[in-house]
Amino acid sequence: MMLVGQTALPDSAIVVDHDQTVASIKRSDYTLPYLGLPVVNENKLDKLIDDVSKRVYRAPVNAGLDDGGRIVPEQAGSELNRFAFMDRVYGYIVEGKSLRIEAPLRKLHPKVDTELLTSIREKQIGVYTTYFNSNNKNRSHNIKLAAKAINNHYVFPGETFSFNKVVGERSASKGYQRAKVIVRGEVAEGIGGGICQISSTLFNAADRAGMQIVQRYSHSRRVPYVPPGRDATVSWYGPDFSFQNNYSYPILIRAVVYGGQVSIILYSADEVNEKPREVPRASKRLPEEVPADQNVQRIMP
Numbered sequence: 001m002m003l004v005g006q007t008a009l010p011d012s013a014i015v016v017d018h019d020q021t022v023a024s025i026k027r028s029d030y031t032l033p034y035l036g037l038p039v040v041n042e043n044k045l046d047k048l049i050d051d052v053s054k055r056v057y058r059a060p061v062n063a064g065l066d067d068g069g070r071i072v073p074e075q076a077g078s079e080l081n082r083f084a085f086m087d088r089v090y091g092y093i094v095e096g097k098s099l100r101i102e103a104p105l106r107k108l109h110p111k112v113d114t115e116l117l118t119s120i121r122e123k124q125i126g127v128y129t130t131y132f133n134s135n136n137k138n139r140s141h142n143i144k145l146a147a148k149a150i151n152n153h154y155v156f157p158g159e160t161f162s163f164n165k166v167v168g169e170r171s172a173s174k175g176y177q178r179a180k181v182i183v184r185g186e187v188a189e190g191i192g193g194g195i196c197q198i199s200s201t202l203f204n205a206a207d208r209a210g211m212q213i214v215q216r217y218s219h220s221r222r223v224p225y226v227p228p229g230r231d232a233t234v235s236w237y238g239p240d241f242s243f244q245n246n247y248s249y250p251i252l253i254r255a256v257v258y259g260g261q262v263s264i265i266l267y268s269a270d271e272v273n274e275k276p277r278e279v280p281r282a283s284k285r286l287p288e289e290v291p292a293d294q295n296v297q298r299i300m301p
Helices: 042-056 082-095 114-120 137-150 163-167 195-208
Strands: 012-017 020-026 031-034 037-040 077-080 100-102 105-108 123-131 153-155 160-162 178-183 186-191 212-215 217-219 242-244 251-258 261-268 296-299
Touching (some): 012 042, 020 042, 037 082, 042 077, 042 082, 114 251, 123 195, 137 251, 137 261, 153 160, 160 163, 195 251, 195 261
Parallel strands (some): 012 100
Antiparallel strands (some): 031 037, 077 105, 123 261, 153 251, 178 186, 217 296, 251 261
């Protein structure tokens, strides 16, 4: 514990990040009496550091491709330098130093910069296209949201891609809408109906590229947008679809939705020694309503 001097010191200060106030603190809130002298309340200080850390964090953004295939440069992120910040807060609490505490930041570099992206966008190692009824507005909307979630995602050598982890929970708060799903073999409506078309399209693209399929489940009834046995159902509290990049180079996932079709392409470096698999094409003929989702009947490793 650090003793705080007895001299009367200002009680209020602010924590700022790029001229924006992220926290207001009172010296008296961060001290405790100890043998007649105040000491720093380290538990409260730890909570302050955690709170400020969350507020100032900016995730780095990998270089990616826009809708026209042009490279969008990477963006550095930043995080709180916790030890430097703690020293500054101690300086304020103990000695009454600056009443405006600038949050010290450390730069975070993205994993993929323009140079790396340029090298791994050279070769298509897997591509698959499926079709849907674009007149079904809710389902089409969900398909576009899920495609956007996996677009420009990288899978590094030895890394496992998890659909549920990358896409996250399909909820109304995230913009997903009600559409046809399959629950225990029956067609019903549910939030996020249609996202299984994205997971199924991705499965076929990954399988065609020779990826190691880690986890895949079939629907409890046949779906029309992929050939029999070529689907991959997912749900937030249930089955996931995952695959591992078993090559020595990173891969880039591109998901493009145009009109009534979705194409997923896997790219990698020219030097990659891929081992592609034969995968049957999807039919362009679809019924007016395309059910797709959730519970499973059998595991398809």
